[in-house]
Amino acid sequence: MSLSVGAARKNINPAEELFPYPSYQFGNPFVGVFTNCFVRAVVMDNGKEQALFMGFDLGGVLDPKPLKARIEAECGIPAGHIMLSAIHNHTGCDMVFSRAEEDQKKWRSYMGMVNDRAVEAVKEALAKKRPARYGFGTGKSYVNGNRDMLTEDGTFTQGYEPEGYCDHNVYVMKFVDETDRLIAAIVSYGMHATLGYFDVDADGKTRCSGNIPGVAEEYAEERFGNDAVVLWTSEAAGDQNPQLYCLRDYDKDGFPYMAKLLPGLQYNLIKVMGQRHGVDICKAINGIEKYNKNMPLKFGQRMIDLPAQKYEEEFNGQWVNDITNHIYPLKPGEKLPAAVDDPDEKVPLYVQEMVLGDVAVVGVAAELYGLIGKYCHEASPYSRTMVITHVDRSVGYIIDATSVNHFCFEQFGKIRAGACDEIIAEGVRQLFDDINEV
Numbered sequence: 001m002s003l004s005v006g007a008a009r010k011n012i013n014p015a016e017e018l019f020p021y022p023s024y025q026f027g028n029p030f031v032g033v034f035t036n037c038f039v040r041a042v043v044m045d046n047g048k049e050q051a052l053f054m055g056f057d058l059g060g061v062l063d064p065k066p067l068k069a070r071i072e073a074e075c076g077i078p079a080g081h082i083m084l085s086a087i088h089n090h091t092g093c094d095m096v097f098s099r100a101e102e103d104q105k106k107w108r109s110y111m112g113m114v115n116d117r118a119v120e121a122v123k124e125a126l127a128k129k130r131p132a133r134y135g136f137g138t139g140k141s142y143v144n145g146n147r148d149m150l151t152e153d154g155t156f157t158q159g160y161e162p163e164g165y166c167d168h169n170v171y172v173m174k175f176v177d178e179t180d181r182l183i184a185a186i187v188s189y190g191m192h193a194t195l196g197y198f199d200v201d202a203d204g205k206t207r208c209s210g211n212i213p214g215v216a217e218e219y220a221e222e223r224f225g226n227d228a229v230v231l232w233t234s235e236a237a238g239d240q241n242p243q244l245y246c247l248r249d250y251d252k253d254g255f256p257y258m259a260k261l262l263p264g265l266q267y268n269l270i271k272v273m274g275q276r277h278g279v280d281i282c283k284a285i286n287g288i289e290k291y292n293k294n295m296p297l298k299f300g301q302r303m304i305d306l307p308a309q310k311y312e313e314e315f316n317g318q319w320v321n322d323i324t325n326h327i328y329p330l331k332p333g334e335k336l337p338a339a340v341d342d343p344d345e346k347v348p349l350y351v352q353e354m355v356l357g358d359v360a361v362v363g364v365a366a367e368l369y370g371l372i373g374k375y376c377h378e379a380s381p382y383s384r385t386m387v388i389t390h391v392d393r394s395v396g397y398i399i400d401a402t403s404v405n406h407f408c409f410e411q412f413g414k415i416r417a418g419a420c421d422e423i424i425a426e427g428v429r430q431l432f433d434d435i436n437e438v
Contacts, residue, residue, distance in 0.1 A: 002047055003295045005175045006129035007184035007229035009040040009221075010117035012057065014093050014110050014208070021110070022103035023206055024059065024095040025198055034196070034207035034267055035215050035274075037092055039114065040231040041121040042175070042184045043077070044356060045129055049297045051354060052077045052122060053186055053361075055231040056086045057210040057217075059095040062111055064392040067118060075122045080299050083352055083363050085233045086390045087213040090197040091270075128227070132175050132183055133291035136359050136384045139170040139284025143212065143277045144191035146370070147241035148406045152254040156406035157326040158246045159256065165370050165402075166190070166240060170284045171386045173359055176291065182228040185220070185285050188386040189213075189277075190235035190370055194245050195270045202264030209267075212242055215274025220281045230281065233388040236364075236373020238397050238410060244269055248326075256326050295357035300435035301350065304427035306398070307416040308345035311337050317412070324409040336407055339417065347415050349424070350392050353431050359384045362428055363391035367410075371400040375425040381432055398424070 013033045014021050020029035037057035044051045052071065061067075061084045068079035094114070096107045146164025148156050167190050175183040193211035200206055210218070213232040220230040245266070248256040315337040323330055330336075350365040360382035368376070368389055376387045397410035404411065404418035411417035 003132050003134065003293050004045045004129040005043065005132035005183050006125040006127065007040070007042045008121045008124035008128060009038045009229050010121045012037050012039050012114050012117050015113070018106050018110060021093060021106055021208070022096045022098040023208070024090055024092070024097065025206055028200070028206040030093065030208045031205045032207050034201065034209040035270065036218060037089070037208065037210045037214055038217070039118045039121050040229050041125040042186060042229060042231055043122065043125040043129060044295060044297070046295045046297055050077050050081060051297050051356060052082045053231060054082065054084045054118060055233055056114070057089055057214045058086045058092040058114070059089050060086045060390060060394055061392055062094060062114070067115055070119060071122055074119055075126060077122070080301060083354060083361065083391055085363065085388050087193050087211070087232055088234050088237070088390045089193045089211050089214065091193070091209045091211050093208050130183070131178050133293050134295060134357060135174045135288040135291045137172050137174070137284060137288040139172065139280055139287060140168050141170050141189060141277050141280035142168055143242055143273050144168065144189070144240050145243040146239055147246060148239050148403060148408055151256055151326070156408050157256060157324065158241070158408065159248050160241070160243050160246065164239065167235065167370055167374065170280055171235070172281070172284045172288065173356070173386065174285055174288045181226050182224045182285065184229040184231065186231050186233065187281055188233045188235045188388050190237040190240045190373060192237050192241045195242050195273065196266045199261065199266040200263050201267050204263055209270055211270055212274045212277055215271055216278035216281055219275050219278030220285070223282050234390050235387055236368035236370050236376070236389055238367040238369040238399070239403065240370055242273060244273065255329055258327070292357055298355035298435045299353070300431050301352045302427065302431050304349045304351055304424060305346040306349050306423060307419045308342040308347050308414050309339040309416040310342040311339055313337065320412050321409045324407060337412065341416065347395055349395055351427055351431060352391055353435060355382070355435065358382065359386070360432070362387045364389050365392045366395050367397045369398065369400040369403055371402060372398060372421055372424055375421055376428045379425040379429040
């Protein structure tokens with residue numbers, strides 16, 4: 001099975017006439033672009049079947065079924081052979097809170113352009129296919145950290161917790177041509193793309209960006225040149241942030257509240273930390289020196305029913321978010337809501353797997369806490385495995401059993417907190433069994 005690979009990227013910055021553009025920042029519109037956002041496509045063809053990997057520098061994947069159907073119709077790649085992922089970018093332009101008609105009109109125009117550019121990227125990647133070999137390896141990058149921070153009074157909040165679980169591995173699948181030039185690299189790393197979220201540039205205005213992952217992708221692409229594509233995906237990052245996000249100031253009684261930073265500082269850090277992460281990615285790519293030309297392809301998808309939870313009393317979600325993020329402390333007599341099992345409901349979780357030669361890719365449509373990602377790695381029968389979250393439409397946060405007592409904002413959703421570790425790992429394991437039996 002001789003392998004050929006093609007890759008392409010397309011810019012998805014909003015058109016100039018869309019600015020000011022409604023942002024994911026509670027009322028602060030984007031006035032322009034700080035760093036670029038792209039959609040990227042990597043096509044693998046073993047002479048019998050094709051696989052497509054796509055990455056968006058956005059918060060999530062919009063309407064995956066229609067997009068996959070369009071790609072299948074226009075490009076000939078079966079929908080079941082397509083994996084769509086997003087970097088979960090909090091400074092991207094797809095997640096818009098405003099429901100004003102003018103803002104929604106701009107959003108619809110923008111998302112229409114994104115889908116068009118996605119299909120263009122696939123067509124270009126197909127046109128650029130050439131004989132290739134692939135390899136797999138890991139490196140290290142220390143720009144991430146566990147964000148469930150233990151405070152002085154024994155509660156947890158969003159910050160930086162050096163004692164918490166964190167996977168610093170950079171997982172890389174590398175494709176080179178017959179002259180050893182890089183065609184593409186698919187990278188997975190566990191970290192939220194949140195720098196600059198709720199912050200402003202040096203002039204006090206808000207701008208969109210590709211965040212740390214976007215800067216890292218573009219930096220690595222420029223380093224390798226020759227139209228190389230570096231596609232970043234998010235490993236399990238439900239409790240993983242950039243280390244320098246959610247910095248805290250402390251009251252004289254030890255209460256940690258969000259630090260007020262100089263305007264433009266977090267924007268500066270997007271570039272600094274993005275380039276640092278980009279260097280780490282380049283090192284991981286360059287460390288791969290053994291390749292294979294043969295790539296049998298296997299595909300599978302399934303829905304896993306997760307246990308649900310509910311609350312006996314209604315509560316204000318914004319208030320819970322403010323309390324758990326220590327915007328202000330609980331008043332005397334106040335307490336966080338308590339969840340109970342909801343046996344009449346299940347939350348369906350979409351899981352997709354691809355086996356690309358001797359490399360396995362597990363795609364999960366959720367924000368997994370880091371330890372659940374680790375359990376998914378361990379459930380795979382392949383020593384070379386990548387676990388990618390934010391594929392298709394995310395069902396939200398899924399908290400591991402060891403983190404339930406943190407009472408951070410992530411656990412106040414529909415999915416039963418702490419009850420899904422083995423269910424998800426077993427579902428991943430079973431799906432591999434199913435696709436390997438075919």
